[in-house]
Amino acid sequence: MIFVFPALAIYLAVIAFPIISSVGLSFTDYNIYKNLAIWTGLANYIKIFKDPVFWFSMRNNFFVIFVSVFGQIPLGFVLAYLIYRRLVKRSVFFQAMVFLPTVISTIIIGILWSKMFSPIGVVPRIIQVITNNPDYSMTIMTNKNLAMIPIGFVLLWMYTGTYLIIFLANLQNIDPDIIEAAQIDGATDGQIFRKIIVPQLYGVLVLTSILAISGSLRSFDLIFAMTGGGPAYYTNLLSIYMYNQSFIFHNYGVGSAVSTVMVILSIVLVILIRLARRKIDIMEA
Amino acid sequence: MYEDTLNTRKERNIFNRFLIYMIFIIFAILTLYPLIWLFYSSFKPQLEIIRDSFALPQDPTFSNYTQAIIKGKLNIYAINSIIYTFVSTGLVIIFSMMASFAFAKIKNRATPFLYNSFLIGLLITIQAILIPLFISMTRIGLRDTRIGIIFIYVAINLPLAVYLGTEFVKAIPDSLIESAQIDGASYFRIFFKIILPMCKPVMVTILIFTALACWNEFMLALVFTSSDSVRSLPVGIFSFSGPLATEYGMQFAALVIGMTPMILLYTIFHRQITRGFAAGGAIKG
Numbered sequence: 001m002i003f004v005f006p007a008l009a010i011y012l013a014v015i016a017f018p019i020i021s022s023v024g025l026s027f028t029d030y031n032i033y034k035n036l037a038i039w040t041g042l043a044n045y046i047k048i049f050k051d052p053v054f055w056f057s058m059r060n061n062f063f064v065i066f067v068s069v070f071g072q073i074p075l076g077f078v079l080a081y082l083i084y085r086r087l088v089k090r091s092v093f094f095q096a097m098v099f100l101p102t103v104i105s106t107i108i109i110g111i112l113w114s115k116m117f118s119p120i121g122v123v124p125r126i127i128q129v130i131t132n133n134p135d136y137s138m139t140i141m142t143n144k145n146l147a148m149i150p151i152g153f154v155l156l157w158m159y160t161g162t163y164l165i166i167f168l169a170n171l172q173n174i175d176p177d178i179i180e181a182a183q184i185d186g187a188t189d190g191q192i193f194r195k196i197i198v199p200q201l202y203g204v205l206v207l208t209s210i211l212a213i214s215g216s217l218r219s220f221d222l223i224f225a226m227t228g229g230g231p232a233y234y235t236n237l238l239s240i241y242m243y244n245q246s247f248i249f250h251n252y253g254v255g256s257a258v259s260t261v262m263v264i265l266s267i268v269l270v271i272l273i274r275l276a277r278r279k280i281d282i283m284e285a
Numbered sequence: 286m287y288e289d290t291l292n293t294r295k296e297r298n299i300f301n302r303f304l305i306y307m308i309f310i311i312f313a314i315l316t317l318y319p320l321i322w323l324f325y326s327s328f329k330p331q332l333e334i335i336r337d338s339f340a341l342p343q344d345p346t347f348s349n350y351t352q353a354i355i356k357g358k359l360n361i362y363a364i365n366s367i368i369y370t371f372v373s374t375g376l377v378i379i380f381s382m383m384a385s386f387a388f389a390k391i392k393n394r395a396t397p398f399l400y401n402s403f404l405i406g407l408l409i410t411i412q413a414i415l416i417p418l419f420i421s422m423t424r425i426g427l428r429d430t431r432i433g434i435i436f437i438y439v440a441i442n443l444p445l446a447v448y449l450g451t452e453f454v455k456a457i458p459d460s461l462i463e464s465a466q467i468d469g470a471s472y473f474r475i476f477f478k479i480i481l482p483m484c485k486p487v488m489v490t491i492l493i494f495t496a497l498a499c500w501n502e503f504m505l506a507l508v509f510t511s512s513d514s515v516r517s518l519p520v521g522i523f524s525f526s527g528p529l530a531t532e533y534g535m536q537f538a539a540l541v542i543g544m545t546p547m548i549l550l551y552t553i554f555h556r557q558i559t560r561g562f563a564a565g566g567a568i569k570g
Contacts, residue, residue, distance in 0.1 A: 003387035014440030018417035169563030
């Protein structure tokens with residue numbers, strides 16, 4: 001018991017206890033200066049569901065989830081497969097290049113890329129040179145409909161490497177005898193990929209999707225640093241919305257309601273993936 | 286006829302190879318170019334940055350760096366970040382190894398429940414604990430203090446560390462511990478003399494994850510610090526690099542200072558970091 005105590009005490013104080021009290025706070029209009037909470041029932045939830053900014057944030061969160069699940073994971077998988085099959089030389093170098101952004105602070109990446117896309121950055125300059133139009137000026141970051149596109153690009157840029165590493169490690173765990181046996185039986189590369197590689201990595205694919213979803217729901221740093229949620233609130237995320245409500249406007253009850261919605265959403269999505277997996281398992285059996 | 290198909294197949298193969306290399310080379314350029322651009326731009330005076338974002342510095346200067354340190358107080362932020370990273374990482378390693386030993390080898394009835402409650406921490410949305418934690422930290426006076434930040438960093442990094450540690454200690458054969466017990470060794474002696482020396486690989490993994498997480502963490506440091514003397518590097522850099530800030534050279538210098546330690550760490554320990562991410566990255570997401 002002595003061995004567990006330090007870890008457990010800190011864990012309970014910082015993680016377990018606050019989760020419960022957060023749900024409680026979401027039904028109140030807590031005021032930090034008076035340290036007073038009055039029960040307001042569902043008022044906070046009604047307030048956020050009526051707020052268009054909340055729905056914009058939700059939409060953007062789903063965009064981030066979409067980029068992770070259908071962008072980062074497949075791209076990471078394909079790159080890992082190419083390295084695994086030894087289709088490139090110098091794979092250690094290329095692997096490092098894809099992975100390097102992962103170790104850099106997200107805040108720094110966000111600021112760096114917002115500068116790259118800004119008028120003092122190189123992206124507009126490259127477009128000027130390509131289109132041969134020296135007057136071209138980049139407005140994508142301030143366009144309310146398009147500002148999510150550069151963000152999606154940076155999301156791919158910085159997280160694909162993590163998935164590459166995870167998939168590569170799991171590919172290298174596949175027994176090479178299975179593949180050799182299939183080759184002797186005359187299986188083509190495509191058949192091996194579809195019938196052996198993908199089924200073997202099935203569990204990892206499901207696991208990474210779950211993690212991508214819960215990671216995307218809580219992501220904050222990158223967009224906060226790149227756009228601050230702007231222009232206006234068109235690139236807001238639920239986490240930024242929650243941050244603004246709590247720590248800028250000091251509506252702690254509303255902020256707690258948003259975070260409760262985020263937790264419920266992540267639980268629902270994870271359950272959906274689990275169900276989808278079971279359905280595919282049954283279909284294959 | 287046969288020759289023909291063989292030839293086209295060969296051509297297709299060469300073309301595929303070319304395509305694969307192109308993909309990896311594009312990735313490498315996309316990773317390296319922004320970093321190189323940032324590096325040489327950090328030596329350019331303000332006017333040169335505005336005039337031509339492409340060009341190499343005509344008149345390289347260190348003043349951006351001295352400005353970032355004097356005006357931006359980057360030295361204070363850097364020292365804080367170093368303190369947070371070292372102390373938190375050290376405590377996480379000690380506490381998590383102690384807990385791992387107990388969870389894996391000193392079992393009692395509460396073990397499964399306590400261990401599972403740690404595992405839930407892996408999937409937690411940090412926003413769900415933010416507000417209650419903010420309120421309680423404010424009330425006990427730990428907000429905006431170094432101890433408060435370290436306390437939180439230790440807590441949020443413990444679940445992954447405990448998980449990795451426990452799985453590792455489980456693999457150490459029981460017979461080693463039993464024979465030490467027969468020789469009359471106490472649990473403390475067993476822990477320090479047998480378990481810890483054998484756990485070096487997993488301790489390195491925990492060290493890498495925790496150090497990266499603490500050095501790069503942004504949101505919690507943003508919420509829980511308000512005075513310059515306790516701010517960490519990411520928050521400090523963000524505070525003068527917001528979307529509206531115009532002292533570009535100083536910002537570039539700050540970004541370079543913020544990311545150099547992690548890039549160096551990666552070049553030195555890339556093998557361990559890759560292995561760590563393969564093992565723990567699947568959980569971290």
